[in-house]
Amino acid sequence: MNDTPSAPPAAGPATAIDAKSLPMPEGIRTVGSVTTADPLFSCRSVDVFYGQKQAIKNLNIDIGRKQVLAMIGPSGCGKSTFLRCLNRMNDTIVGARVEGQIHLDGRDIHDRKQDVVQLRARVGMVFQKPNPFPKSIYENVAYGPRIHGLAGDRAELDDIVSTSLRRAGLWDEVKDRLQQPGTSLSGGQQQRLCIARTIAVNPEVILMDEPCSALDPIATARIEDLIDELRQSYAICIVTHSMQQAARVSQRTAYFHLGELIEVGETDRIFTNPRAKLTEDYITGRFG
Amino acid sequence: MAIEGHTSRAYDGELSSLHVQVVEMGGLLLLQVREAANAYTEWDPGLARRVVERERLLNGYHRDVDARSLALIARRQPVASDLRAVVALSRVVAELERAGDEARKIAQAVLGRAGGSASRPGFATARDARHLARLAVNMVRLSLDALDRLDGPLAREVIALDRELDEEYASGLRRLMTRAMEDVRVFGGAMEAAFVLKSLERIGDHARNVARLMLSLGRDAAGAPPGEGQPAADASPR
Numbered sequence: 001m002n003d004t005p006s007a008p009p010a011a012g013p014a015t016a017i018d019a020k021s022l023p024m025p026e027g028i029r030t031v032g033s034v035t036t037a038d039p040l041f042s043c044r045s046v047d048v049f050y051g052q053k054q055a056i057k058n059l060n061i062d063i064g065r066k067q068v069l070a071m072i073g074p075s076g077c078g079k080s081t082f083l084r085c086l087n088r089m090n091d092t093i094v095g096a097r098v099e100g101q102i103h104l105d106g107r108d109i110h111d112r113k114q115d116v117v118q119l120r121a122r123v124g125m126v127f128q129k130p131n132p133f134p135k136s137i138y139e140n141v142a143y144g145p146r147i148h149g150l151a152g153d154r155a156e157l158d159d160i161v162s163t164s165l166r167r168a169g170l171w172d173e174v175k176d177r178l179q180q181p182g183t184s185l186s187g188g189q190q191q192r193l194c195i196a197r198t199i200a201v202n203p204e205v206i207l208m209d210e211p212c213s214a215l216d217p218i219a220t221a222r223i224e225d226l227i228d229e230l231r232q233s234y235a236i237c238i239v240t241h242s243m244q245q246a247a248r249v250s251q252r253t254a255y256f257h258l259g260e261l262i263e264v265g266e267t268d269r270i271f272t273n274p275r276a277k278l279t280e281d282y283i284t285g286r287f288g
Numbered sequence: 289m290a291i292e293g294h295t296s297r298a299y300d301g302e303l304s305s306l307h308v309q310v311v312e313m314g315g316l317l318l319l320q321v322r323e324a325a326n327a328y329t330e331w332d333p334g335l336a337r338r339v340v341e342r343e344r345l346l347n348g349y350h351r352d353v354d355a356r357s358l359a360l361i362a363r364r365q366p367v368a369s370d371l372r373a374v375v376a377l378s379r380v381v382a383e384l385e386r387a388g389d390e391a392r393k394i395a396q397a398v399l400g401r402a403g404g405s406a407s408r409p410g411f412a413t414a415r416d417a418r419h420l421a422r423l424a425v426n427m428v429r430l431s432l433d434a435l436d437r438l439d440g441p442l443a444r445e446v447i448a449l450d451r452e453l454d455e456e457y458a459s460g461l462r463r464l465m466t467r468a469m470e471d472v473r474v475f476g477g478a479m480e481a482a483f484v485l486k487s488l489e490r491i492g493d494h495a496r497n498v499a500r501l502m503l504s505l506g507r508d509a510a511g512a513p514p515g516e517g518q519p520a521a522d523a524s525p526r
Contacts, residue, residue, distance in 0.1 A: 244365055271367045284370045286293045 020106050021062050028060050031276040032265035036064035036252065040204060040235045041086060046100035048081050048090065048259075055081045057259045059100070063205075068227060068236045070250035070267065072243060074287065077256040079239045083207050086237065087123035088116055105204070121148055124198035128210040130190030132182030132197075137174050140182040140193055141165060144201040160200055168196035169226050188219025195226060199234075206230065208238040212245065224249050243283055247271045255279045291373060291438070302360055303370065306353065310377050310384075313349035314432035314498075317384045317391070320346065321428055321491055324391040325421030327398045328484055329414045333406075336398035339391060346388040353381040369505065376501045380435065383501070387428065387494035390487040397480050407477030409484075412467065416460040417481065420488040423453045427495035434502050446499035450492055457489040 021035055022042040028034065039062035048056035056078045063069050063086075071079040081090065088109060090096040102109050109119055121144070132140050141161045144150075151157035161178070165171040170192040174185070182193050191211060198206055208227070212220040227236060227249045240246050246253050247267060254264040255278070263276040274280045281287050291307050292300045320339055327336035357378045360366065366374050400406035409417060427449050434442040461482060468478035 243367065247367070272371060274368050280368050281293075283367050285295050285299060287295060 020103075022101055022103055024060065025058075028058075030060060030261045031263040031279075032270075034060050034261070034264055035062045036067070038065050039063060040065045040105055042101075042103045043085075044101045046082070046085060046098065046102060048078070048085060048099075049095075049097040050093070051095040055259055056085075059261045061254060061261060061264060063235055063237060064252070065204075065235050066231055066233070067252060068231050068238060068250040070246035070253045071237065071239045071256060072241075072246050072253060072282070073256035073262075074282065075241075076258075078259040079254075079256045080209055082256070083125075083209055083237055083239050086205065086207055087120045087125055089120075089125065091116065121201045122203050123205045123207060124201065124203035125207040125209070126191070126194050126198055126211045128213050130187060130194050130214070132185070132190050132193050134181065134183060136179045137165075137182050137185070137193060138178040141196050141200045144197060148201050150201065164196040164200040165193075167199055167230070168192045169222060169229075170196055186219070188215050188222060191215060191219070191223060192226065195223075195230075199230070203234065205235045205237065208236065210239055210241065213241065220245070243271075255282060257282070291370075299364055302356075302364065303366075303373065306356055306360065306374070306377055309349065309353055309356070310380055311432065311436045313346065313353065313381060313384050314428075314435060316342070316346055316349065317388050318425065318428050318432060320388055320391040321421075322425050324394040325417065325425065325488065328394050328409065329418045329421065331398065331408045333398055336395035339395035340399065343388055343392045346385055350381050350385040354378060373505050376504050380498050380501050383494045383497045387491045390490045390494070393487050394484050397484050407480050409477065409481050410467075410474065413464060413478075413481045416463060417484055417488065420453065420456055420460055420485055423449070423456060424488045424491045424495070427453065427492045431495040431498040431502070434499055438502070438505065440503060443499035443502040447496050450496040453489060453492040457485055457492075460485050 020042060021039045022044045024035070025045050041061075041063035043059060043061050043063075046056055046059040047054060059078075059082060071083065073079050084090045085098055085102060086104075086109075088098075090098055098110070104119070104122065108114070133143065135143070138161055141164050142151075142157050145157060145160045151160055162171060162175075165174060170189060173189060174180075174193075177184075182190065185193060191214075195206075195211075212223050215223065224245065227238065230236060231251075238246075238249065250267045252264065253267045253270040255262045255270070255274075255276070257278050263270065263274060263279040265275075270279065271283065274283060291303045294300045294303075320342060323335050324339045326332065327339060357374050360374055361371075364370075398406055427446055430442060430449070431446045433439065434446060464478055464481055464485065468475050
């Protein structure tokens with residue numbers, strides 16, 4: 001990764017601010033520390049509406065570099081909606097409206113000058129179901145760097161592909177069949193291919209929406225191991241329904257309930273001594 | 289704190305049955321402590337023998353609760369208050385088992401230790417032992433009540449009672465040593481009596497530890513790590 005060209009900066013002189021963490025509004029109901037050292041994302045008073053329905057209510061959180069933030073909560077609590085706010089995937093949903101401030105490294109991601117394609121290169125995403133393109137393994141990884149102009153020539157592109165596949169822990173398994181279709185791989189391999197495809201464009205953040213829910217325990221363990229390695233370089237936000245997975249992979253955990261961020265804190269504390277009763281009831285399986 | 293209330297009723301059942309088993313073990317320990325003290329103060333070798341024989345039941349409870357706690361951790365992966373409860377119950381049985389060891393030592397003082405003969409306490413020593421035993425038994429009983437009812441305030445009471453037992457032990461020991469110095473012929477018996485008083489004091493310590501473990505089940509018992517400040521007043525646990 002280090003030998004690949006770095007991603008170009010976000011388009012235009014978007015509204016940069018001095019502090020990376022935005023000022024905190026009054027009357028926050030979230031329990032725990034919503035701020036973190038060295039924040040990359042800073043979100044304040046975020047509301048999300050799908051038509052009339054409010055999916056996220058007054059959400060405030062900072063997301064730190066080189067750490068894994070796990071978002072947990074019952075279905076429909078807004079955790080995936082929030083994840084999709086971070087790379088403006090909600091823009092693609094008709095009737096979806098995002099209010100409030102979301103700053104990435106001091107710049108407003110909703111700024112008019114913000115190029116959404118560039119934003120999504122900086123904030124990559126891995127989905128629940130592995131979704132490789134119907135192309136070769138090589139092309140799956142090479143596609144992003146090519147459209148973003150990250151490689152000057154074929155040798156450089158080869159280098160990005162092999163580095164990304166190595167970082168995704170897939171190289172040894174696919175190095176002799178790079179021209180075979182990505183869909184010929186097993187589910188776990190396909191998911192790692194999608195992770196390789198994401199990191200090939202040199203992102204700063206990787207969003208993961210239930211990345212292991214379609215995988216067996218061994219493939220899950222490999223992805224979790226990979227997440228732990230990737231956090232040395234990236235900020236990772238993972239939505240998961242598996243509390244054990246959140247406990248295993250993350251340094252911070254955020255608990256959502258009915259569109260509100262109820263509690264956020266160090267994962268060790270959340271899983272041994274949550275402060276909010278709603279969090280305690282959910283993680284101990286007392287949720288009615 | 290509550291042990292029950294999970295969506296999975298089977299999980300509720302497993303946790304409460306572990307709790308009940310620990311409380312049962314506590315009941316057996318209370319009997320052991322009471323009878324061991326009686327056997328010493330009333331000099332009843334038959335009773336002492338029964339205490340020594342029953343000790344293996346206490347050890348059996350310890351093994352059983354440990355095995356069930358491990359199985360529960362492996363199968364249910366408890367977190368938060370449930371995890372603290374399982375760990376605390378596991379430690380409580382270790383405390384109860386050690387208190388049981390002390391009760392056995394008292395009973396063995398009546399039966400005579402290996403290679404030595406038993407020496408019956410004199411009137412004054414028996415009176416001191418009876419007094420200490422009353423305090424220790426009371427502490428064990430209250431700590432078990434606190435454990436049974438998950439009663440935090442009662443657990444705090446038990447912790448406070450330990451100071452009284454410690455003071456009574458210190459003065460009982462002082463009186464015993466004075467008597468031993470006045471008449472060296474009773475020195476051997478006084479040594480035995482000192483061990484018995486010490487065992488009663490240790491039983492009180494174990495009861496206090498059970499009470500402390502009880503308190504660790506409560507919310508925020510482990511304390512919040514630095515840098516995780518509680519924000520607004522309305523952010524209290526909902």
